[in-house]
Amino acid sequence: MTSTGKVDAGNGDWLVGNPTGAQLASALWIGSVGLLILGLQPLLLGALYTEGHVSGDELALVATAEMIAIGIGSAVIAMLLSAHNMRWKSAILLILLAVANYATAHALTSTSLIAARTVAGLAEGGLVAVATELIARSRRAERIGGFFVTLQTLAQCALALLLALYVIPAAGSAGGFIVLAVVCVASVAVAFIVPDNYAELPKEENFGNVLTVPSITALLCVFCYFMFFGSVWAFLEPLGAQYGIDGRTVGLIVSASLAVQVLGALTATVFEARIDYRFAIAAIGVVAFACSAVLASSPGLGIFWAASLVMGFILLFIVPYQIRLAITADETRTAVLLVPAAQLFGLAIGPIAASLLIDGADFRPVPEFAAVSAAASVVLLGLFVLIARRRAIA
Numbered sequence: 001m002t003s004t005g006k007v008d009a010g011n012g013d014w015l016v017g018n019p020t021g022a023q024l025a026s027a028l029w030i031g032s033v034g035l036l037i038l039g040l041q042p043l044l045l046g047a048l049y050t051e052g053h054v055s056g057d058e059l060a061l062v063a064t065a066e067m068i069a070i071g072i073g074s075a076v077i078a079m080l081l082s083a084h085n086m087r088w089k090s091a092i093l094l095i096l097l098a099v100a101n102y103a104t105a106h107a108l109t110s111t112s113l114i115a116a117r118t119v120a121g122l123a124e125g126g127l128v129a130v131a132t133e134l135i136a137r138s139r140r141a142e143r144i145g146g147f148f149v150t151l152q153t154l155a156q157c158a159l160a161l162l163l164a165l166y167v168i169p170a171a172g173s174a175g176g177f178i179v180l181a182v183v184c185v186a187s188v189a190v191a192f193i194v195p196d197n198y199a200e201l202p203k204e205e206n207f208g209n210v211l212t213v214p215s216i217t218a219l220l221c222v223f224c225y226f227m228f229f230g231s232v233w234a235f236l237e238p239l240g241a242q243y244g245i246d247g248r249t250v251g252l253i254v255s256a257s258l259a260v261q262v263l264g265a266l267t268a269t270v271f272e273a274r275i276d277y278r279f280a281i282a283a284i285g286v287v288a289f290a291c292s293a294v295l296a297s298s299p300g301l302g303i304f305w306a307a308s309l310v311m312g313f314i315l316l317f318i319v320p321y322q323i324r325l326a327i328t329a330d331e332t333r334t335a336v337l338l339v340p341a342a343q344l345f346g347l348a349i350g351p352i353a354a355s356l357l358i359d360g361a362d363f364r365p366v367p368e369f370a371a372v373s374a375a376a377s378v379v380l381l382g383l384f385v386l387i388a389r390r391r392a393i394a
Contacts, residue, residue: 073125
């Protein structure tokens with residue numbers, strides 16, 4: 001969301017403005033509600049698939065439509081709308097998301113499911129922008145970003161356990177989406193703690209700052225990494241079924257993976273200033289490639305668990321370093337506002353691209369595609385480093 005008006009001087013921790021701890025926490029929670037679906041998608045879409053509401057191809061379309069809508073919502077709202085009246089905007093977006101979740105629970109066709117999740121995605125993207133706009137105004141955006149992914153993943157983990165163990169077995173996928181609607185309505189109270197107006201960033205925000213080779217390369221690096229994860233995450237249940245792993249076990253793996261994601265986010269928050277972002281992103285890309293290769297090799301239950309947990313750890317461990325990558329590429333911090341969009345577009349394109357490679361009931365091409373995506377992210381990082389060095393020499 002662009003800001004207008006007089007620039008407010010920040011304190012030592014903020015470029016502009018001076019939000020209280022409660023205001024920061026409320027903004028991060030609002031953004032976390034917008035991203036709850038990321039951790040719950042394997043459970044909810046897996047339940048829709050098991051219940052016969054969607055086919056494998058339709059599952060990919062539903063996942064892709066929502067992720068693309070979140071990316072569009074987060075980018076458009078962050079870049080084009082003013083950062084004023086944030087409390088009412090947050091409340092309206094939460095209510096819209098609650099309605100979309102309720103509509104999903106009662107959708108009867110794949111077309112109505114896609115429509116409901118697209119509307120949900122636009123609202124979720126707007127909620128993400130509420131958090132990322134405030135994070136971009138921090139002098140320690142990487143650390144605040146680490147707190148953000150930790151909070152959202154804790155919420156995802158708790159809800160995943162609730163849905164996997166109690167709600168979905170008793171009420172199916174519809175019950176899961178009703179729970180999400182209830183969370184949105186309850187969060188309206190938190191919306192009125194968010195700072196009502198965000199102070200203007202020191203430099204003018206516009207798309208021109210992003211249309212540079214370093215910024216585009218950095219965002220593509222982020223995109224490819226999340227395309228790796230999105231492709232595997234969306235098809236984790238049918239992939240597990242192909243290897244003889246039942247849906248309930250996959251649900252527990254998803255919940256455990258979310259718990260490990262919290263550990264990864266906390267670890268990155270502690271160590272983000274001690275590890276060079278280039279080394280971290282490259283090393284994680286190599287680990288991502290290895291995990292994908294393992295999942296493509298028809299692993300047993302134990303290896304499937306291990307690969308899934310490692311993927312969970314590295315998913316959010318990398319986020320603070322991707323924020324540093326974006327800041328290095330564009331010191332105006334406009335690129336940072338588009339990091340969530342790059343992540344979400346990767347999560348969206350991953351499943352649909354991987355689905356084109358699926359042959360009948362054979363889902364092994366999915367992790368193979370994920371391996372290529374992970375390798376591409378490392379290559380793009382190398383390209384970014386070369387570009388940055390040439391610009392420094394020039």
